[in-house]
Amino acid sequence: MIFPVPVKEEYFDGKYKLKEKYDTAVLFEFYKSTENGTNDIKLKENVLLKKEEYSIKINENGICVEFSCDEGKFRALTSVRQLIVIEGEELSYADISDFPQFEHRSYMLDISRDRIPKPEKIMHIIDYLSELKYNEFQLYMENFCFKYSAYPDYTKNFDCLTPDDIVMLDKYCKERFIELVPNQNSFGHMDTWLGQDELKILEVTDGKAKTGTVNPLMDETKELIDNIYGSLLPYFSSGRVNIGLDEAYGLGKYQLEKECSEKGKANVFMDYLCYLSELAEKKYGKTVMFWDDMVINYPESFHRVPKNAVALEWGYELIQSQMMGENCKSLADKGVRFYVCPGTNVCLTFTGRFDIASFNLRTAGELGRKHGAEGYMVTDWGNNGNPQFFVWSYVPLALAGQYAWNVGSKQHGGWLKSWYIHAAEEFADRFLFKAKVSRELYRIASYYQLEPERLHGSTICAHIFLNPLEKDNYVDFFKFSEIADPIYFEEIIARMKKEQSRIKKLDFAEDLKSEILCNSDIVILCSEYALVKIAGKVSKEKYDELTAYSEKIEKDFTRLWLNKDFEEGINTSLSNIRNRRQELKSFVK
Secondary structure, X not given: OOOOOOOEEEEEEEEEEOOOOOOOOOHHHHHHHHOOOOOOEEEEEOOOOXXXXXXXXXXXXEEEEEEOOHHHHHHHHHHHHHHHXXXXXXXXXEEEEEOOOOOEEEEXXXXXXXXXXXXXXXXXXXXXXXXXOOOEEEEEEOOOOEOOOOOHHHHOOOOOEOHHHHHHHHHHXXXXXXXXXXXXXXXXXXXXXXXXXXXXXXXXXXXXOOOOOEXXXXXXXXHHHHHHHXXXXXXXXXXXXXXXXXXXXXXXXXHHHXXXXXXXXXXXXXXXXXHHHHHHHHHHOOEEEEEOOOOOOOHHHHHHOOOOOEEEEEOOOHHHHHHHHHHHHHHHHOOOEEEEEOEOOOOOOOOOOHHHHHHHHHHHHHHHHXXXXXXXXXXXXXXXXXXXXXXXXXXXXHHHHHHHHOOOOOOOOOOOOHHHHHHHHHHHHHHHHOOOOHHHHHHHHHHHHHOOOOEOOEOHHHHHHHOOOOOOEEOOOEEHHHHOOHHHHHHHHHHHHHHHHHHHHOOOOHHHHHHHHHHHXXXXXXXXXXXXXXXXXXXXXXXXXHHHHHXXXXXXXXXXXXXXXXXXXXXXXXXXXXXXXXXXXXXXO
């Protein structure tokens, strides 16, 4: 009944009738009104319980809650609120004992790739996380999504998050027993910084290649990173910082080729990691976290990982999920502290791929528990303009919350722990949508299964959206002319329109409904473009129809984006909408 499903819960015959009326609309308000106990809720400290461990006993005498500290009390009252929402004024007799199986239960939101959420949206996400018993939140930064005081000119012409926003959000998190951890990439993924004239010299490149990697051997690079940290880190009360370091594609190349040849790529990486760790700890009082993909294949270098540093073992696809076991064992055997980091699988899809996500989230949880990970962090990326709305992240976030709190029994047979999947959907339907929406989202997100080719971390429709209509060879993914058949995309269009009609009939928040419809409209439009690409032509009548459809999508997309996100960054997606519309003209025959 409670979600995340507790470690132990038993319900018995008999009902306790509440003596008081409780406002359960907002978790934090419910907590503030009950944190000292009520006529129904008796609170008792038990020093033998762990930090977030709690017990709830409901019988003829009322609701008895035991805990050892405020965090445990908050988790317990979160569960009590759920029971009241579900059962009303008469609660079933129950005996519940619960505690988290991962010490750190984290969510990471990419706010750098174009979509920068307004503080109000972030606060809404924090509230949702608190209901799911998360205790850590990271805002991933690599571009200019924050007002860095050391580089005011870079953000002077647009709005984004400010130091005051971070201070406010940090306080908002702490009140809900969530740690807001700064997340600032510091090696690869530095393209926007390196695009500035005065910083171009810092890139690892032959003058043509764009690696997005800063040169760690240069004093100017160290000055840049120190300035970035100095502008950002003091506004977070957390004693930790995620410094990134993933996908540093310049490592071993160009200016770093000689150094890496002489010392080894892993040692050059570790030199930089150790430098940043010392900088963060001695100057800013924070221990570091880092993505492990650049060194996971060099376990002989693990002994150089700074003592308190935490490696982040990530992987979002089926094959990566399988590889995670070997990587976790390697980290554990070498005594490296680590998190497992699955993903929502929303990026580059418009709608998510819930079946892939559910496998990935479950596997990470089971492997993390098996090999002693101290944290579970679900990631939510926004590559290539971040055109998907947040509505698609709610259900994966709920399911990840389950595996972060209670992994449950080991997967066996073919069940895929479907009870957790359905429980996550029920939670989102009851506490967020307030309607049966989650299963409809699953059906819409399954559109990619109708495409003629399975792609890594993306869909064909997403690639059509991102690339010129004349394009045929999609790098290593597929050659469109070799897989194209009208039947696939005709089925997607028919399926999506049917699902849209179902969504429109449901009674739930209009903003969320509009976000679902807008992203599914984009899938339909991209499927229509696929049919045009296959035919090599389009009639004037169909051209007019698709042009009007594209213009409607642009209008809806703009309105919905500006409702919750800063304007800066919207043009990446709008340009894709407009460019594809313009390119369609060349197919009119």
